[in-house]
Amino acid sequence: MVTSRSLTLSILVIIILQLGTATISPSDKKPKDSKQATADAKKGPVPESVFQRNLVTRSPSASDIVAESGMYCKKIERNFTNAVLGYVTPWNNHGYDVAKTFGNKFTMISPVWLQIKRKPTGTFHITGTHDIDHEWIKDVRKRGKKSQVKIVPRVLFDGWSSDDFYALFTTGTEPKELTKTIVMSLKAYKFDGVVLEVWSQLGGQGRKALQMLVKLLGEALTKADLKFILVIPPPVSPHTGKVGNIEMDDIKQMYAYVDYFSVMTYDYSSPERPGANSPIKWVEKCIKAISTKKNERSKFLIGLNFYGYDYTSSGGHPILGKDYLDLVSKTSAIQWGDDVEEHYFEAKDKGIKHTVFYPTLYSIRQRIKLAEELGCGLAIWELGQGLDYFYDLL
Template sequence: MATKKVDALEDELKQIKSGMKERNSRGYEVAKEFTSKFTHISPVWYELKSQGKKLFLDGRDNADKRFVSDLSKNGNVLVLPRVVLEAFPADLLLNRKQWNKACDIILKECREMEYDGIVLESWSRWARYGVLHDPEMRKMALEFIKRLGQAMHSVNSVKNASHHLELIYVIPAPHSQNLAEYDFGPQDLQELSDSIDGLSLMTYDFSGPQNPGPNAPLSWIHSSIQLLLGGNNEGGLLSHAHMIFLGINLYGNDFVLSEAGSGGAIIGRDYLSLLEKHRPVLRWDEKSAEHFFIYSHDNLQHAVFYPSLKSISMRLDEARAWGAGLSLWEIGQGLDYFYELL
């Protein structure tokens, strides 16, 4: 995953962060070709797991130290691999000794692999396990993130002794007009604001095979940021807008309309292949601010939603209006000319 300041918009648009899976070879190429476009790159490499009382970091086999070194030579981009917290929530959060072990494991990996920090993902998993519905467990969860952030801020990057290790935290976007009990909200942001360096807001996957439609309606993106920052600016949370990396999908979806639950994600090459094969009429959906087209195959009707220069540009404007950055999921999945907007 990568984040970056866009040169042409440096004063208006803060940072851009993008995800990149280890199997996504095109993502590696894009990261090196467009290094100057990003502030951070976050390869999807690691999982922090538990086995009994033992914590361990899985993913070193995925890591590519030469790739990290190449990026460092190409510019000032920071490399923060994603770490998904797979450890059983109760075993980790209810045992403060485990907090220290988790911090030590992550710091050791950053030091040995010369990373500039990590992108941590755990909120969605904690929600599934009911952690966020319990006030005491939620408090412990936030305290753990704070402890990790403080530990990382106490250590300087191996590559840049004047810069501490960074912690960016991944949060899902709410799917309703109001925050649900398990959603990350203004109070959580206030609690973590001094201990983390950014929030990666996953404003994509609004629709799915069960409910075909746009990937990320612009109005939903706007309301997600508004809910996170608090509508009335209570506690001055609008000043934290610069910490948000607004999620933008570079992939699309091909839904089968005549078969509920069918269809799924497509990337750039799939999209181009569909255009060439079916020669569809590209349509603009004003409500979601996304392009889509309809085609038929084997007597089944499909709807394809895929980002375009216009839809991405409008989302850049949204991020700019808030003073937020961008989180691109994921580089290598989109079309190369998308990066001309950055």
């Protein structure tokens, strides 16, 4: 069994070795013509799903991942019956294609386009509208017709100062003005609702004021027949296990006014504390910390990362599908961490040793099963970062 402590120690050993004299290890051995193998991998729809191709395994091979990950079942039907939200960003164009191709897999798509700004006069305006792609929205809705996919853009409180928040929370008019601006903008651009990201920005401060804002906005959105998804930080802090910046009482106060809570159950580790992206036991604790009843959990969307982390002696950074495939083709073995239920591997590229944690079909399937057991939905950050055959699981 591999424990999270042993994984961390393993990574530290790699870092020390990298700083000192290089040594030969199994991870230094790479298959010949790995770049060519990546380039030659097939892509597009095929008759069989990843289940029928026997790819959902605890012991995947690097060669199978490289060869098979670009192929997905041409019969695109939902396997997961609870709500699924997929985020799409302007800086990852493949996500736009994923949303169209796999439209039936999602109940909601959230393009990360919009920001809400406060003017010194106490009024508000929406920015980022230049990123809105109406033709793409039309295509997604058309291809996702059976599932009636909703387009719910994320709105971020971008560039706000503490004075801005103070003014918002201490005046009687600004919350109503902000709510009016958001609802009118959603209606003007014919969106189906909104994903609001603000809670994490305040680091656990101003909770009562935030609750009142959520209630006010929730009532207005319901009246306008618009969906309301609130992004919330993990209720259990990574590593420490202490209470996070949101608690069950916060949820109880807002529950009736929100359609879904998008829970950020990823980024458990960091370059400062390398390791797993989202240990499955931690994910379960996060959900149970804000809800004790399964029949009330359909509003909670478990954050599911479709990216990983690449750690080296110089630190770490997120790694997306394309770069992952290049690195995984250079490893001799993919390892499984029993306690975190994630795969990881070690590889050497251009003289630099890498330790990579990245989702696999098996690790994603385990988290989908957990969501089913808990009665939750899923929120994927983000479409286009992962591998195309991941969507066969949804």
